[in-house]
Amino acid sequence: MTVPLLSVENLCKAYGALRVTDRVTLTVAAGELRAIIGPNGAGKTTLIHQLSGLAAPDSGQVMFDGRDVTALSMPQRARLGLVRSFQITAILPRLSALDNVALAVQARSGSSFRFFRDVSQDAAINTEALALLARFRLDARAASAAGTLSYGEKRQLELAVALATRPKLLLLDEPLAGTSHDEARLVIAALQSLKRDVAIILIEHDMDAVFALADRVSVLVYGAIIASGTPAEIRADPAVRAAYLGEEA
Amino acid sequence: MTHRLKPNGRRVVPLLIFALLALVPAATAIGADAFVLSLVTRIMIFGLAAMALDLLLGYGAMISFGHAAYVGIGAYSVGILSSSGIDDVFVQIAVAFAASGLFALVTGAISLRTKGAYFIMITLAFGQMLFFLASSLAAFGGDDGMTLPSRSLVFGAPILKNTVVLYYAAFICLLGFYALCRAIVASRFGRVLRGIRENLVRMEAIGFAPYPYKLAAYVIAGMIASVAGVLLANQAEFVSPAYAGWQRSAELIFMVVLGGVGSLHGAIIGAALFVLLAEYLSRLTEYWPMIFGPLLILVVIFARGGIAGLLKAWR
Numbered sequence: 032m033t034v035p036l037l038s039v040e041n042l043c044k045a046y047g048a049l050r051v052t053d054r055v056t057l058t059v060a061a062g063e064l065r066a067i068i069g070p071n072g073a074g075k076t077t078l079i080h081q082l083s084g085l086a087a088p089d090s091g092q093v094m095f096d097g098r099d100v101t102a103l104s105m106p107q108r109a110r111l112g113l114v115r116s117f118q119i120t121a122i123l124p125r126l127s128a129l130d131n132v133a134l135a136v137q138a139r140s141g142s143s144f145r146f147f148r149d150v151s152q153d154a155a156i157n158t159e160a161l162a163l164l165a166r167f168r169l170d171a172r173a174a175s176a177a178g179t180l181s182y183g184e185k186r187q188l189e190l191a192v193a194l195a196t197r198p199k200l201l202l203l204d205e206p207l208a209g210t211s212h213d214e215a216r217l218v219i220a221a222l223q224s225l226k227r228d229v230a231i232i233l234i235e236h237d238m239d240a241v242f243a244l245a246d247r248v249s250v251l252v253y254g255a256i257i258a259s260g261t262p263a264e265i266r267a268d269p270a271v272r273a274a275y276l277g278e279e280a
Numbered sequence: 281m282t283h284r285l286k287p288n289g290r291r292v293v294p295l296l297i298f299a300l301l302a303l304v305p306a307a308t309a310i311g312a313d314a315f316v317l318s319l320v321t322r323i324m325i326f327g328l329a330a331m332a333l334d335l336l337l338g339y340g341a342m343i344s345f346g347h348a349a350y351v352g353i354g355a356y357s358v359g360i361l362s363s364s365g366i367d368d369v370f371v372q373i374a375v376a377f378a379a380s381g382l383f384a385l386v387t388g389a390i391s392l393r394t395k396g397a398y399f400i401m402i403t404l405a406f407g408q409m410l411f412f413l414a415s416s417l418a419a420f421g422g423d424d425g426m427t428l429p430s431r432s433l434v435f436g437a438p439i440l441k442n443t444v445v446l447y448y449a450a451f452i453c454l455l456g457f458y459a460l461c462r463a464i465v466a467s468r469f470g471r472v473l474r475g476i477r478e479n480l481v482r483m484e485a486i487g488f489a490p491y492p493y494k495l496a497a498y499v500i501a502g503m504i505a506s507v508a509g510v511l512l513a514n515q516a517e518f519v520s521p522a523y524a525g526w527q528r529s530a531e532l533i534f535m536v537v538l539g540g541v542g543s544l545h546g547a548i549i550g551a552a553l554f555v556l557l558a559e560y561l562s563r564l565t566e567y568w569p570m571i572f573g574p575l576l577i578l579v580v581i582f583a584r585g586g587i588a589g590l591l592k593a594w595r
């Protein structure tokens with residue numbers, strides 16, 4: 032067995048008496064697309080917060096790409112290639128859509144302690160950022176302030192920003208929520224084409240998308256992983272059906 | 281097609297401002313009141329300090345309530361050096377840069393560990409600390425301040441005694457630092473700063489640790505404001521702890537808000553309005569702050585982007 036890209040060991044976190052993360056142990060291989068599903072309030076977003084470094088676990092360990100990242104900050108983890116998106120859209124509203132993506136390119140291309148040259152004229156950064164915008168059909172909106180984009184466009188923009196960092200592992204928190212049917216198809220196609228190159232942890236309530244995309248699925252209920260397996264195994268698992276899928280049927 | 285993000289208004293309004301400022305001495309030469317010259321010099325000096333503050337406030341979302349401290353450091357650099365016989369303006373500016381840069385580095389390193397209202401309070405506290413330090417410098421006038429033996433020398437020549445020369449010295453500083461600030465906000469560094477202003481967590485998520493960028497901006501803004509202090513000391517031929525006091529810091533914030541946050545040239549417009557209104561309202565009535573206060577509130581309510589914002593909207 033090769034070393035997994037991500038390995039989470041016994042992660043625990045409580046808010047007061049509420050256990051939001053309960054002894055979560057999880058490994059994700061390079062290039063794997065892992066879906067994490069679970070009912071509202073199961074602790075999915077909180078888990079992403081801990082993997083990305085936005086929140087600290089009470090105990091447990093996160094290993095990424097062969098090193099212990101448990102004590103690293105979010106920017107440090109991002110620079111190692113562990114990059115997240117947000118369930119609640121997080122963009123830079125008064126900067127252009129292009130600037131939003133370009134900043135993510137800039138973050139990994141040399142020092143940003145450069146004070147004089149006009150960065151908007153940086154052809155290398157702009158070309159790469161524009162190509163990413165085009166991938167999500169946002170190129171016509173490149174010069175628009177990101178805050179003026181539609182909700183669905185903002186979701187797409189966030190994905191373009193995350194990809195611009197060239198992640199090794201993407202943590203996506205409900206990227207399809209609030210997108211139109213067409214936009215969702217674009218996102219699913221993008222994820223499909225990323226598979227194998229980039230490992231992904233996908234949190235998603237859209238079961239069709241989950242079962243179509245995921246290599247493996249883990250089910251989180253009350254902060255604990257109650258089952259992990261291939262989509263087919265998960266669909267057939269009686270405990271999962273009772274705890275989660277049953278609600279949807 | 282998509283609209284341009286940088287309308288030409290960004291370029292035209294500053295151009296008009298500097299063209300107008302360049303011509304003021306000509307107007308006084310053909311008969312306008314000489315007092316106008318010193319008034320506009322003051323406007324440019326406070327405009328410079330307010331513009332430096334706008335770099336923090338408008339581009340880095342750092343509400344510093346102690347920015348007058350840096351004006352004070354610049355003024356006392358002139359006062360202390362000239363009273364010990366060092367009159368060269370470039371030496372004085374170098375010392376002002378070093379002192380303000382160091383003060384900004386140390387106080388910024390601490391202040392920037394806090395957020396929101398705490399940041400405002402701690403910058404205020406550091407500013408007041410400097411104010412009381414200046415007040416206690418008995419050898420340099422204590423709270424009465426001190427009169428300068430003479431204005432600074434440029435290459436050994438007392439040319440700043442001439443009000444027109446002093447005017448253009450202030451003009452060149454304002455223009456030069458405006459160009460510098462413009463370049464900075466458009467640079468790689470400036471884009472990171474603007475990103476942090478918009479959404480700090482988003483910037484962290486793509487790999488930027490905000491602290492060093494904020495600290496660098498804080499130091500730059502402090503150093504630029506110290507040049508305003510060097511000019512102010514020369515114009516008034518006097519330095520006083522009041523230059524560094526919290527009232528002055530509040531006035532600088534007023535100027536930036538009045539002119540329009542986050543446009544750089546708005547700070548110059550704000551300084552002009554502030555200085556002119558204070559000057560003429562105070563002639564009308566001693567209760568001028570009672571008119572001035574509500575006026576500011578109206579601007580904040582009805583012209584969100586300040587005067588610079590209105591100018592942009594009209595175009």
Ligand SMILES: Nc1ncnc2c1ncn2[C@@H]1O[C@H](COP(=O)(O)OP(=O)(O)OP(=O)(O)O)[C@@H](O)[C@H]1O
Binds near residue numbers: 072073075076
């Ligand atoms: N900062 C916090 N303080 C206290 N409780 C919190 C905090 N953040 C989340 N919680 C609680 O922790 C639980 C898990 O929240 P979380 O957002 O991780 O759920 P989720 O699985 O992402 O849900 P959803 O599907 O609705 O997005 C919820 O009960 C929530 O109210």
Ligand SMILES: [Mg+2]
Binds near residue numbers: 075076077118204
């Ligand atoms: Mg969630």
